[in-house]
Structure formats: structure tokens, C-alpha cells
Amino acid sequence: MSTKIKANTDAFIKARVVKGYSQRELARHSGLSHAYVSLLERAIKSVGPSTAKKLSDLLDKELEELFRIEMQPRP
Template sequence: MKIMAKTDEFIKARVTKGYSQRELARHSGLSHAYISLLERSIKSVGPSTAKRLSEVLEKELEEIFNINIA
């Protein structure tokens, strides 16, 4: 399973929430560098981390992530 951020939707959700990358990192318990890699679709994310980010951003998982089961 590969879970990648939908770049535009992910950034829009973060900005709508009023978070900088550093603030989202702080609220989610992740590093700022990791958030940056996610937003640029360089790094994939695990299921539990994707769930945590969707909860912090108050978005459905499928709204901000592409889930590829292959």
C-alpha cells in the first residue's frame, strides 16, 4: 500500500486550517521536514500517520491522500 498526499488538496487543507508547515508538524507530532516532503509528494505516508493528519486537518482521508493498493 502506498499513500501519497494530494498536493493541492493537502496544502489547501493546511492553509484553510491556518497552519504553517511548522504548526502542522507540531500539532501532528511530525517533523517540519517530513510535512514538506509530503506536500511535494516526495515521501509516502503510513496509514496511521495519514489518519492522524486527516484528523488534525479535519478532512476525510480520501480528500487529502491518494491510496494505491498494489
């Protein structure tokens, strides 16, 4: 099995907006690209555990609120 950590889209966007960050500001604070943050918010891209933790800390939310773990069988 492979695992992917993906954003809970609505919770992630809400947390970013409540914190007062645009996608570009969140990207700048987290060291990620604006394009990557956009893809995360649409659950197109997954993140690694350390990046998920960093984003959760920046947005003052629990990791489990902002992200979900998807288990996928290997081909």
C-alpha cells in the first residue's frame, strides 16, 4: 500500500482565509510555491508529513483537521 497526505479542501481554505493569508502569502511563509499551494487546496497534489506539519502550524490547526491520509493499493 502507498499512502498520500491530501488537504481537506474546505477546512484548509477556511483556515488560510481565517488566518488572513492569500495563497501567495501562505506560500511565502511556508517556503512552498504559489502553484503548489493552489494544487494542495484543490487536493490535486499530496504533501509529505513534514510539510503537512509545517502548514498546520502556520495555520494554527491540528494536522488531522487540515489533512487526510489516503491509502492506495500498489499496482
